[in-house]
Amino acid sequence: MIAAIALAIGVVLGVILHPTVPVGLQPYLPIAVVAALDAVFGAIRAILDGIFDDKVFVVSFIANVLVAALIVFLGDQLGVGSQLSTAVVVVLGIRIFSNAAAIRRHLFRA
Amino acid sequence: MTDEQQPRTSGLRLLLDAGRPRATRAQVIGGILCGLLGFALVTQVHSATGLGFTTARQSDLVDILDSLSARSDQLRAQIAAEQASLAKLTGGTNQTEAALQEAQQRAATLQILAGTAAATGPGIDLQITDPKHQVAADDLLEALEELRDAGAEAIQITGAAANTTGATTGAAAPTSPGPAGVGATPTAVPGASGHVVRLVANSYFVDAPDRSGVVVDGVSLAPPYDIVAIGDPHTMSTAMGIPGGVLDTLTGKGAHGTVITHDAVQVTALHQVAAPQYARPAPAASSAG
Numbered sequence: 001m002i003a004a005i006a007l008a009i010g011v012v013l014g015v016i017l018h019p020t021v022p023v024g025l026q027p028y029l030p031i032a033v034v035a036a037l038d039a040v041f042g043a044i045r046a047i048l049d050g051i052f053d054d055k056v057f058v059v060s061f062i063a064n065v066l067v068a069a070l071i072v073f074l075g076d077q078l079g080v081g082s083q084l085s086t087a088v089v090v091v092l093g094i095r096i097f098s099n100a101a102a103i104r105r106h107l108f109r110a
Numbered sequence: 111m112t113d114e115q116q117p118r119t120s121g122l123r124l125l126l127d128a129g130r131p132r133a134t135r136a137q138v139i140g141g142i143l144c145g146l147l148g149f150a151l152v153t154q155v156h157s158a159t160g161l162g163f164t165t166a167r168q169s170d171l172v173d174i175l176d177s178l179s180a181r182s183d184q185l186r187a188q189i190a191a192e193q194a195s196l197a198k199l200t201g202g203t204n205q206t207e208a209a210l211q212e213a214q215q216r217a218a219t220l221q222i223l224a225g226t227a228a229a230t231g232p233g234i235d236l237q238i239t240d241p242k243h244q245v246a247a248d249d250l251l252e253a254l255e256e257l258r259d260a261g262a263e264a265i266q267i268t269g270a271a272a273n274t275t276g277a278t279t280g281a282a283a284p285t286s287p288g289p290a291g292v293g294a295t296p297t298a299v300p301g302a303s304g305h306v307v308r309l310v311a312n313s314y315f316v317d318a319p320d321r322s323g324v325v326v327d328g329v330s331l332a333p334p335y336d337i338v339a340i341g342d343p344h345t346m347s348t349a350m351g352i353p354g355g356v357l358d359t360l361t362g363k364g365a366h367g368t369v370i371t372h373d374a375v376q377v378t379a380l381h382q383v384a385a386p387q388y389a390r391p392a393p394a395a396s397s398a399g
Contacts, residue, residue, distance in 0.1 A: 002137050002138070002140070002141040003137075003140050003141050003144040004144070005141070006141035006142065006144045006145035006148070007144040007145060007147065007148040008148065009145055009148070010144065010145035010146060010147065010148025010149035010150075010151075010152070011148040011149070011151065011152050013145075013148075013149055014148065014149045014150075014151070014152025014153050014156070015152055018156060019153050020157065021153055021154070021157045026157070026167070027167045029150060029153070029154050029157075030154050032150065033147065033150050033151050033154050036143070036146075036147040036150070037147070037151075040144065040147065043140075054134065054136025054137060054139075054140060055136055057136075057140055058136060058139050058140060058143065061140075061143050062143075076167065076169070079169065081167055081169060082167065082169065082170055
């Protein structure tokens with residue numbers, strides 16, 4: 001509940017403050033957001049599976065974001081930044097989909 | 111955590127139970143992370159829907175720039191090629207016009223040289239009276255060559271009709287003698303003063319068989335002769351009058367020559383040229399490649 005409320009607060013803050021993304025962060029923010037979404041969906045699935053652990057969630061969230069950003073950074077250094085970020089988005093998207101499917105099965109038994 | 115011991119409770123229930131506020135540190139941190147996620151999400155959505163190029167990475171921008179400059183190079187090259195072909199086409203018509211004009215000019219020049227066109231210009235009028243019929247073909251040929259040396263460009267000779275003046279014979283004169291040129295059909299212009307013949311490169315003089323006059327290009331002429339030449343009048347009259355020259359020779363033969371210079375004389379007699387039967391124009395060396 002706290003998480004949902006905090007999410008809403010974050011969205012409202014973002015809309016109100018309307019911040020501009022720093023140039024250095026621009027390539028990483030979209031990947032980081034997708035990675036964080038993956039972590040959140042994984043956490044919801046874990047809750048429904050009954051194996052949720054706060055610490056695991058926090059660590060996986062931060063680790064996901066950092067690893068995604070690191071991969072993109074590495075890709076930029078290697079000159080394949082755009083391709084690698086596409087790959088990261090694809091992998092994370094697949095994971096989000098499978099997590100969402102598991103959640104759906106738990107919630108709707110279908 | 112106690113709820114999780116009950117197996118197979120409804121998923122929604124599980125979710126709500128998990129979300130029940132508990133002030134544990136992990137819950138707070140998770141909340142902060144979720145807040146951050148929402149904030150970042152909105153920020154990213156904002157920036158992604160904003161200006162297209164501000165969010166593009168540097169390499170993408172370089173790629174876009176490269177493709178744009180390549181495209182612009184391509185278009186520039188295309189423009190250059192089109193302009194070149196346009197210039198070629200417009201230049202081509204101009205060239206054609208110029209070539210046509212030049213060809214017409216050359217044709218006019220050649221017509222005068224070949225004697226197929228009438229000509230006018232400054233020149234002289236050489237009148238030869240020959241009461242004793244002593245002027246032979248040689249003398250007229252000498253006069254012609256002297257005129258040519260002096261730069262005459264168009265020459266015609268007029269003589270009295272042989273069969274009217276030459277009372278001796280009437281039958282021999284009008285018939286063309288054997289050596290008449292293959293391609294040259296002699297033209298006689300019967301006028302009040304007699305026959306007129308244009309003198310061209312292949313003109314010839316033959317003494318008339320009865321010594322009554324000369325045959326020029328197959329036309330019998332009888333004295334008096336009248337040679338009209340277009341050219342520099344001064345040069346030609348001087349050439350006629352040199353000691354031992356044409357006029358002296360004529361005088362020595364009992365004939366008399368008079369040179370009259372004119373600012374404008376007319377050479378109206380025409381020379382008929384038949385198309386060559388065997389010779390064909392050879393391609394010019396420059397255009398033969």
